[in-house]
Amino acid sequence: MQSIVKKMFTLTARGGYTGSMGISFSPLLAILEERELRIGYLREAVGLSGATVAKINKGEPVTFEVLDRICSVMGLRIDEVIQHEEVPFKKAKPREKQNEDRRKKKGKRKP
Numbered sequence: 277m278q279s280i281v282k283k284m285f286t287l288t289a290r291g292g293y294t295g296s297m298g299i300s301f302s303p304l305l306a307i308l309e310e311r312e313l314r315i316g317y318l319r320e321a322v323g324l325s326g327a328t329v330a331k332i333n334k335g336e337p338v339t340f341e342v343l344d345r346i347c348s349v350m351g352l353r354i355d356e357v358i359q360h361e362e363v364p365f366k367k368a369k370p371r372e373k374q375n376e377d378r379r380k381k382k383g384k385r386k387p
Contacts (some may be wrong), residue, residue, distance in 0.1 A: 304357045343358065
C-alpha cells in the first residue's frame with residue numbers, strides 16, 4: 277500500500293497531475309492546541325525528525341508509518357489526525373510540450 281501512495285505523490289515529477297495534496301493535518305494541530313501541547317512535544321513523544329515536523333506544518337505528505345506512530349502515541353484515530361480536503365487537480369502538460377516551452381524560452385527551435 278505504501279508504494280501506491282508513494283507513486284501518487286510522484287506523479288507530478290513524472291508529468292502526471294499537478295495540484296496540492298488533499299490531506300490536511302488541521303485535526304491534529306487542533307488537538308495539540310486543545311491539549312495545550314506544542315509540536316515539539318509531538319516530535320519528542322513520537323520520535324519524529326525535524327523534516328517530518330516541517331512536513332506536517334506545511335501540510336506535505338508523510339508516511340503511513342509516521343501516521344500510525346502519531347495515532348498510537350497520542351491515542352487518536354486516523355480521522356482525528358488527518359482529513360481529506362477537496363483539491364482540484366489539472367492534467368500536467370505532456371513532456372513534449374514542456375520541452376518545447378523550455379526551448380522557446382531559451383530561443384532555440386526544434387530542428
